[in-house]
Amino acid sequence: MSTDALASTTTAPGRQVAFEVAGLGDEAVGYLDAWELQRRVHAEVVAGERPDTVLLLEHPPTFTAGKRTEPHERPVDAGGAPVVDVDRGGKITFHGPGQLVAYPIVRLPDHVLVVDFVRRMEEAMLRACADLGVVAGRVDGRSGAWLSASERGPERKVGAIGIRVSHGVTMHGIAVNCDVDLAWFDRFVPCGIADAGVTSLSSELDRDVSVHDLLPVLRERLAEMLAWQPYEPTPDAGPPAPCAPGGVPRVEVLRPGSSA
Secondary structure, eight states: OOOEEOOOEEEETTEEEEEEEEEOGGGOOOHHHHHHHHHHHHHHHHTTSSOEEEEEEOOSSEEEEOTTOOGGGSOSOOTTOOEEEOSSSSOEEEEOTTEEEEEEEOBOOTTOOHHHHHHHHHHHHHHHHHHTTOOOEEETTEEEEEEOOBTTBSSEEEEEEEEEEETTEEEEEEEEESSOOGGGGGGSOGGGOOSSEEOOHHHHHTSOOOHHHHHHHHHHHHHHHTTOOOOOOOOOSSSOOTTOOOOOOSEEEEOTTSOO
């Protein structure tokens, strides 16, 4: 597995972020291979052997179950896709072709709290969606990028987030649905939320929006948020759903001395 480096971006005095495309399309990266790549890059960032790095990629069809996943939330029929238990917070979600995944492996500045980082990653998704013509926002009590209920359907998620922090450096990240086959999401309850839907940029815009269309836009917005400067948050998507669960960010923080 090889990575194609994109130009590094200077985000703050003395800090740079390297963006690397690990594999797209026919070169989509198997989830376990990408997880091993994340661990290797994470160790190098922790050791100061490489700059903050964002991995950009697609996965073959894969379900990943975070630590809060309940047995009944797993797909009864996974359609041949593996179900992988992972070390991030949150519940179960799906990765597959047509979904752009970004894994920011970055050292958090002292003034940036973990929840602030989560909000910055959400903001990068929201701004990238807006750049392509989809107005999304946050929903109280639900992580990710959401569209308000409309004639198209109930509240629906276009971008997911699941973060882990170890030794002050982040892992895992975000996933935005471009032209992913939404039928995969009918096989389970995404993120354990039964009263909302899942959508894609292509579905919302009634035209094809590919991973390649989103990649430079999301890269720019991630660089913007990883500059660690103050920003004006995108307005919320709308009022919280009546039965929205109680707002636990999909984050796991490991204290110093814990294993990565």
